Each structure stands twice: as C-alpha cells, then as structure tokens.
Amino acid sequence: MPGLTRLFDIIDYQSEKYPLKHFISDKKDGKWINYSTEDAKSIIDKFSLGLLKLGINPGDKIAIISPNRTEWNFVDLGILQTGCIDVPIYPNIAVHEYEYIFNDAEIKYAFVSNEDLYQKISSLKSKVKSLIEIYSFDKLEGKKHWSEILDLADELNRDKLNQIKEGIKPTDLATIIYTSGTTGTQKGVMLSHNNILSNVNSIQQIMPINNTHRVISFLPICHIFERTAVYYYMKIGASIYYAESIDKVGENIREIKPNYFTTVPRLLEKIYERIMDVGRNLKQPKQAIFGWAVNLANHFHPKGKTNWFYDLRLWAARKIVFSKWLEALGGEVKGIISGAAALQPRLGRIFTAAGINIVEGYGLTETSPVITCNRFEDFYIGTVGFPIPDVQVKLDPDTGEILTKGPNVMLGYYNKPEEAKAAIDNEGWFHTGDVGIWIDNKYLKITDRLKEIFKLSGGKFVSPLPIENKMKESPFIRNIMIIGENQKFCAALVVPEFDFIKKWCEKKSVKDYLQKGISCSEAVKERIWKEIQHYNKRFSHIEQIKKFELVDKDWTVESDELTPTLKLKRRVILKKYQNLIDKIYSEQSTTNNIN
Numbered sequence: 001m002p003g004l005t006r007l008f009d010i011i012d013y014q015s016e017k018y019p020l021k022h023f024i025s026d027k028k029d030g031k032w033i034n035y036s037t038e039d040a041k042s043i044i045d046k047f048s049l050g051l052l053k054l055g056i057n058p059g060d061k062i063a064i065i066s067p068n069r070t071e072w073n074f075v076d077l078g079i080l081q082t083g084c085i086d087v088p089i090y091p092n093i094a095v096h097e098y099e100y101i102f103n104d105a106e107i108k109y110a111f112v113s114n115e116d117l118y119q120k121i122s123s124l125k126s127k128v129k130s131l132i133e134i135y136s137f138d139k140l141e142g143k144k145h146w147s148e149i150l151d152l153a154d155e156l157n158r159d160k161l162n163q164i165k166e167g168i169k170p171t172d173l174a175t176i177i178y179t180s181g182t183t184g185t186q187k188g189v190m191l192s193h194n195n196i197l198s199n200v201n202s203i204q205q206i207m208p209i210n211n212t213h214r215v216i217s218f219l220p221i222c223h224i225f226e227r228t229a230v231y232y233y234m235k236i237g238a239s240i241y242y243a244e245s246i247d248k249v250g251e252n253i254r255e256i257k258p259n260y261f262t263t264v265p266r267l268l269e270k271i272y273e274r275i276m277d278v279g280r281n282l283k284q285p286k287q288a289i290f291g292w293a294v295n296l297a298n299h300f301h302p303k304g305k306t307n308w309f310y311d312l313r314l315w316a317a318r319k320i321v322f323s324k325w326l327e328a329l330g331g332e333v334k335g336i337i338s339g340a341a342a343l344q345p346r347l348g349r350i351f352t353a354a355g356i357n358i359v360e361g362y363g364l365t366e367t368s369p370v371i372t373c374n375r376f377e378d379f380y381i382g383t384v385g386f387p388i389p390d391v392q393v394k395l396d397p398d399t400g401e402i403l404t405k406g407p408n409v410m411l412g413y414y415n416k417p418e419e420a421k422a423a424i425d426n427e428g429w430f431h432t433g434d435v436g437i438w439i440d441n442k443y444l445k446i447t448d449r450l451k452e453i454f455k456l457s458g459g460k461f462v463s464p465l466p467i468e469n470k471m472k473e474s475p476f477i478r479n480i481m482i483i484g485e486n487q488k489f490c491a492a493l494v495v496p497e498f499d500f501i502k503k504w505c506e507k508k509s510v511k512d513y514l515q516k517g518i519s520c521s522e523a524v525k526e527r528i529w530k531e532i533q534h535y536n537k538r539f540s541h542i543e544q545i546k547k548f549e550l551v552d553k554d555w556t557v558e559s560d561e562l563t564p565t566l567k568l569k570r571r572v573i574l575k576k577y578q579n580l581i582d583k584i585y586s587e588q589s590t591t592n593n594i595n
Contacts, residue, residue: 004197004235005170005193005194005197006080006165006168006170006172006174006193006197007077007080007174007193007196007197007231008044008077008080008081008165010077010231010234010235011037011040011041011044011077011234012041013235014037014234014235014237015037015038015041017237018037018211018236018237019036019037019038020036020037020211020237020239021034021036022034022036022239023035023036023037023039023040023234023239023240024040024070024073024239024240024242025070025239025240025241025242026068026069026070026241026242026244027242027244027252032241032255033070035070040070040073040074043074043078043150044074044077044078044081045078045081045153045161046078046150046153047074047075047078047079047149047150047153048078048079048081048082048161049152049153049154049155049157049158049161050078050148050149050150050151050152050153051078051079051082051084051149052082052154052157052160052161052164053152053153053154053157054109054149054152056082056084056108056109057083057084058082058083058084058164058167058168059083059084059085060084060085060108060109061084061085061086061087061105061106061107061108061130061176062075062079062084062085062086062087062107062108062109062110062111063086063087063088063089063101063102063105063107063109063110063111063121064076064079064086064087064088064089064110064111064222065088065089065090065091065098065110065111065112065113065117065121065222066091066111066112066113066114066117066137066222067091067113067220067245068217068218068219068220068221068226068242068243069113069137069242070242071111071113071137071146072221073221073230075111075146076088080168080174080175080193081161081164081165082161082164083164083167083168083172085105085173085174085175085176086174086175086176087101087105087107087175087176087177087178087188088175088177088221088222088227089101089178089222090220090222090223090557090564091112091113091117091220091222092557092558092564093557093564094560095120095123095124097180097186098120098121098124099124099127099128100186101178101186101188102121102124102128102130102131103127103128103130104178104186104188104414104415105176105178105188105414106130107128107130107131108130108131108132109131109132109133109134109135110131110133110134110135111134111135111136111137111146112134112135112136112137113136113137113138114136114137114138114140115136115138115140115143117136118134118136118140118143121134122134135148135149168193169193170192170193170194170197171192171193171194172192172193173190173191173192173411174191174192174193174195174196175190175191175196176188176189176190176191176414177189177191177222177223177224177365179365179563180563180564180569187413187414187416187419188413188414188415188416189224189365189366189410189413189414190410190411190412190413190414191224191365191368191410191411192411194407195368195407195408195409195410195411196224196227196228196231196368196408197231198368198390198406198407198408199228199367199368199369199370199388199408200228200231200232200235201389201390202370202388202389202390202391202408203228203229203232203370203373203388204232204235204236205388205389206373206375206388206389207232207337207376208334208335208376209232209233209236209238209259209260210236210237210238211236211237211238213238213239213258213259213260213334214238214239214241214256214257214258214259214332215233215238215239215240215241215258215259215260215261216241216242216243216249216252216253216256216258216261217229217230217233217240217241217242217243217261217262218242218243218245218246218249218252218261218263219262219263219264219340220564223340223365223564223565224365224368224369225262225339225340225363225369225565226262228368228369228370229262229337238260241256241258246267249267250328253329253330254328254329254330255330256330257330257331257332258330258332258333259332259333259334259335260333260334260335260336260337261333261336261337262336262337262338262339263336263337263338264338264339264340264341264565264566265338265340265341265342265343265344265347266341266566268336268338268343268347268351268358269344269347269472271328272347272350272351273475273497273500275325275328276294276475277500277503279291279294289320289321290321292317293317293320293321293322294321294350296310296313296314296317296353297314297317297322297349297350297351297353297354298346298349298350298353299349300314300349300350300352300353300381302345302348302349302380302381302382303379303380303381304352304379314353317353317354318354318355321354322353322354322355322356323355325354325355325356326354326355326356329356333356334357335357335358335359335376336351336356336357336358336359337358337359337360337361337373338358338359338360338361339360339361339362339363339369339370340565340566341565341566341567342446342465342469343358343360344469344472344473345381345382346473348360348381348382349381352379352381357376359373359374359375359376359379359385360373360374360381360383360384360385361373361374361384361385362384362385362434362444362446364432365410366409366410366423366430366432367391367404367406367408367409367410367430367432368408368409368410369408370388370391370408371387371388371391371393371402371404371408371432372384372385372386372387372388372391372393372444373385373386373388374386374443380439380440380442380443382439382445383439383443383444383445384443384444384445384446385443385444386442386443386444387404387444390406390407390408391404391405391406391408392404392405392406393444394429395436395437395438396431399435399450400435400436400437400447401431401432401433401434401435401450402432402434402435402436402444402446403429403430403431403432404429404430404432405427405428405429405430409424409428409430410430412424433449433450433451434446434448434449434450435447435448435449435450435453435463446465447463447465447466448463448464448465448466449465452464452465452570454484454485454486455485455486456484456485456486456487456488456489456490456542457486457487457488458488458542460542462482462484462490462542462543463543464481464482466539467482467490467539467543467545468480468481468482468568470535470538470539471492471494471531471532471535471545473535474497474528474531474534474535475497475500476496476497476500476501476504476527476528476531477494477495477496477497477528477531478495478496478497478498478554479494479495479554479555479568480492480493480494480495481493481568481570481573482545483574483581483584487585489542489546489547490542490543490544490545490546491545491546491547491548491549491581491584491585492532492545492547492548492549493548493549493551493573493577493580493581494528494548494549494550494551495550495551495553495554495555496518496519496524496528496550498518498554501513501518501524502518504527505518505521505523505524508523510523510524517552518550518552519550519551519552520550520552524550525550528548528550529548532545532548547584548584549577549580549581549583549584551577551580555568555573560572561573561576
C-alpha cells in the first residue's frame with residue numbers, strides 16, 4: 001500500500017485501494033464525461049512532466065481560477081507533484097483583488113476556465129511582472145489551451161519528476177489560499193500537505209461516506225471547505241460528480257442521485273423556500289396536511305430524542321409529504337454536511353425530521369478547515385458539534401473566543417509574519433476570532449465574531465450575529481445587518497426577499513410597489529416591521545431592533561457586500577449605505593421607521 005503523506009499521493013493510494021471506473025466526472029455539451037482513476041493518474045503525470053518541460057521550478061506559484069471541473073483536479077495535483085505551490089482563486093472577485101494576489105504571491109502561470117476570466121487576467125499582464133503565461137480550460141481562439149502542457153510531456157523527465165516527488169516533505173507548503181474575511185484585508189493562508197491531509201484523516205474517522213457512494217460537488221473547490229471534502233472523497237474512493245453550475249444543481253442532483261454532498265446554508269434556505277412556495281399553492285386538504293407535516297418537523301428534538309407518539313406521526317408525515325422532498329434531491333440522499341456559515345436551527349430540525357439528515361460543522365481556512373462537526377449519529381441541532389479527532393478546542397475564559405490547536409493549523413500568513421504571530425500564540429493555540437459557548441459541556445455553539453460585537457452609546461455590548469440569524473428565518477427577509485455602534489439603540493439594514501414579497505403583494509393586492517419599488521412600499525415596510533417585532537421578542541431590550549431601512553438591491557459577492565463564503569462585509573456595507581444609516585439615526589426619523 002503506497003504511503004499517503006502528501007496530497008498528490010492520494011491518486012496512487014486510490015489506484016491501489018479503490019480503483020474506480022467513475023472516479024471523477026463533469027458535464028460538457030450536455031454529456032457526462034467520466035474519468036477512471038487510471039485515466040486521471042495518467043493525465044496528472046503528463047501535466048507534471050509538461051510543467052517540467054516548460055521550465056518551472058519547485059516553489060513557483062501557479063494560480064487556478066475556475067468553477068468546479070475535472071481539469072481543476074488534474075492541474076492541482078499535477079502542480080503539487082512538481083513541488084510548485086498552487087494558488088486557487090475565486091472566479092467571481094474583482095480585478096483589483098486578482099492584481100493584489102498575483103503580485104503578492106508572484107504568480108508565474110495562471111489557468112483559467114473561460115474567455116471572461118482570460119480577459120480579466122490578461123488585463124493584468126502589464127501590472128504583474130512575474131506573470132509569464134495564461135492558459136484556458138475552454139478552447140478559445142488564439143489563446144493557449146491547458147492541453148498544450150500535456151503535449152509538452154517528456155518521459156525523459158520521469159526520473160526527475162520522481163526525484164522531486166521524493167524530496168517533498170509532508171510539512172512543505174502546498175497551497176496559498178487568499179481569504180479576505182469580513183474586514184476586507186486579504187491574507188494568504190499557507191497550508192502544508194500535512195495540514196490538509198490531517199483534516200482528511202480526521203474527517204474519515206467521523207463520516208460514513210465510502211467507496212460505494214456517489215457525491216456531487218458544487219461549492220467552489222477553490223475554498224478549503226470543498227477542496228478538503230474532495231480530497232476526502234478521493235481518499236475513500238467515492239465517485240465525484242461536478243455540477244454544471246449553481247443554477248443547475250437541482251437538475252444535476254436528480255441525474256446523479258447522490259448519496260452525500262456538502263452545502264452552505266443559503267442553498268438549503270433556497271430549497272426550503274421553493275418547497276414552502278409549493279406548499280402554499282396546494283389546494284385543501286393537501287395544504288393543511290403539508291402545513292401539519294412542516295409544523296411537526298419544526299418540533300423535532302435538537303438531539304433527535306423523540307417519543308413513540310411523535311415518531312408515529314413523523315412516520316406518517318414522511319410517507320405522505322417528506323418522501324416528495326427526498327425525490328427532489330434524487331431520492332438516494334443519506335446525508336448533507338453544511339458549513340461556511342451558520343445554519344438556521346429551524347432548517348436543521350425540519351430537514352432532519354423529513355429524513356434528510358443534515359450535520360453542521362465549523363472551521364476556517366486557517367484550520368484546513370474543520371475544527372468541530374456534528375456526527376450523523378451524535379448531533380445537537382443549532383450547534384456546530386464537537387472537536388474532530390486530533391484537534392483540540394478551548395474557550396478563552398475572559399472573552400469566550402474559540403481557540404484551537406492541532407496538525408490542521410496553518411503554517412502562517414504569506415508575507416505577513418506579524419499577523420501570523422498575532423493569530424497563533426506561543427503555546428500553538430490559534431485564535432479564531434469567533435466567540436462560542438458549550439452546550440451540554442460537549443457541543444460548541446458559535447455566538448458571534450469578536451470583531452463584530454459592538455458597543456452602544458450607553459456602554460452595553462451587542463452581538464449582531466444571533467439577531468441576524470433569527471431575523472433571516474422570516475420569509476420576507478433575505479439578508480440583514482444589525483447596526484448601532486456608539487448609537488443609542490440597535491437598528492438594521494434589511495434586504496427584502498424580493499421574489500417572495502412580489503408574490504405576497506399580488507396576493508394582498510398591494511399596488512404601490514409597482515411604482516415605488518419594493519424598498520419604498522409602505523405596505524411592505526409595515527409587513528416587515530411586523531416580522532421584526534415578532535422576532536424582537538426573542539432578545540433583550542437593548543438587542544431589539546428599534547428602526548430599520550430597506551435596501552433596493554441584493555447583497556452579492558459581485559457587488560462586494562459579501563465575501564465569497566457569503567459573509568457580510570460590514571465595513572463595505574456601512575460605507576455604501578451611510579445615507580440610510582444617517583436617516584435611521586436622524587432626529588426626524590420615526591421610532592419604527594414607518595412613515
């Protein structure tokens with residue numbers, strides 16, 4: 001059995017232990033293209049040999065900018081085999097962010113997916129002195145195609161490649177992943193082969209996925225959450241299918257019929273919203289039965305501890321209602337792993353009760369990424385579970401900050417040694433910046449971000465995250481940011497759930513939104529204020545929202561209000577909506593923002 005101590009060893013490991021006919025697949029021109037383990041191994045080796053012929057040297061930095069596709073893995077593992085460092089980058093960030101990353105990492109070669117990305121990176125050539133060439137995965141007229149590297153492969157360099165591979169240590173730097181976080185400061189997280197593989201090995205001990213299962217991947221593989229998951233799938237021999245796009249995930253899921261997949265809460269929220277929309281349009285008595293089933297599921301015990309009478313009713317609900325939910329997810333889903341942001345406990349309860357088992361985990365890019373995770377057989381909905389094997393967690397006794405230590409903790413921040421020293425103390429504890437509490441002395445619950453907690457002018461501290469997560473349970477609210485630093489009271493900027501509200505307006509014969517727009521409709525404002533008042537009851541007086549303003553556009557990654565992992569860029573939002581904030585806190589503003 002070959003040793004598995006470096007990331008590129010994973011393909012030899014699978015070839016020896018779980019050789020697959022359908023190792024990795026994606027869809028091109030309407031057809032699924034499947035690669036066997038041996039196909040992939042041959043392509044990866046050719047790519048490495050081609051890079052050597054091109055003249056690369058160990059330690060060179062090579063960027064990959066592409067949505068999920070098989071070429072991503074071929075290039076990734078091919079780069080790592082040569083001792084080069086790969087730098088995966090999101091395909092939807094701004095050009096100035098690419099410029100910063102390329103210059104900071106001194107990128108020599110870039111592999112991009114399509115014409116749009118080729119043009120963006122090509123525009124940087126005069127600004128990035130280190131950049132030699134750009135290759136595309138799509139065939140573009142007059143542009144270099146990635147297969148040209150394969151054509152350069154020279155078997156005479158095989159011994160050189162093997163020598164380089166043998167010299168790569170598990171502790172060597174494998175990848176630099178740039179993360180902007182919510183502050184907007186870009187930092188290159190340096191992860192070694194061992195950092196990521198230690199996480200893969202820990203996950204393997206707690207997850208039930210094996211070589212008989214199919215998985216579908218649609219979260220960005222450039223993010224460490226999905227990337228580590230894919231390495232895990234490779235190690236245990238699960239067949240991997242890449243979705244065509246986020247828009248086609250539902251269609252691809254029904255085609256592939258996956259057993260497991262990872263996701264983020266926003267996608268689950270969208271699935272739930274579509275299901276609820278269908279339920280509301282049912283005719284009686286089907287609508288009543290649907291409502292009964294959802295209400296029953298909403299009372300599912302957070303640890304799954306139900307009684308025989310509840311179980312009997314749940315059995316009936318699953319037969320009559322929830323079986324259709326499973327069919328919409330391909331009919332063979334055994335489990336879903338959610339991460340990257342907080343999952344609404346309500347969604348966790350309802351989906352798990354419906355027989356779609358969801359477990360939530362927690363981690364950061366700096367920790368490769370998983371720190372804690374619920375297990376399918378041992379969970380507490382509303383928490384992020386307990387530490388994975390080989391990882392330690394403790395809470396700072398003064399601030400409640402989550403500290404962690406283990407082989408998964410990063411090597412440091414590229415070109416930022418002082419920031420790395422500030423993040424990892426002398427005893428090796430990484431300071432996450434997140435605040436948490438223990439539930440039942442076992443399960444970790446994230447309560448906020450240290451940097452996001454603010455103080456009102458009266459001296460009281462407010463944690464915005466729990467308030468925002470609760471408010472987003474409303475079908476009328478797509479997104480929300482709590483504000484109030486150095487002010488007398490808490491307020492909010494609210495992104496309406498535009499599609500849902502349009503249907504609500506039509507049903508209620510509300511007409512003013514047609515002329516004014518949803519964000520200026522008095523009826524919509526009054527309805528959302530009613531929602532806010534409902535959820536306000538869950539919080540103390542100082543945490544309650546006293547005023548709010550609606551924004552007229554969704555917050556997205558492209559418009560720069562969200563990070564690629566869909567977290568709020570609070571500084572950006574505060575600056576962009578300063579006029580609305582001034583309106584909220586002006587003396588003329590009414591107490592509940594309803595004019």
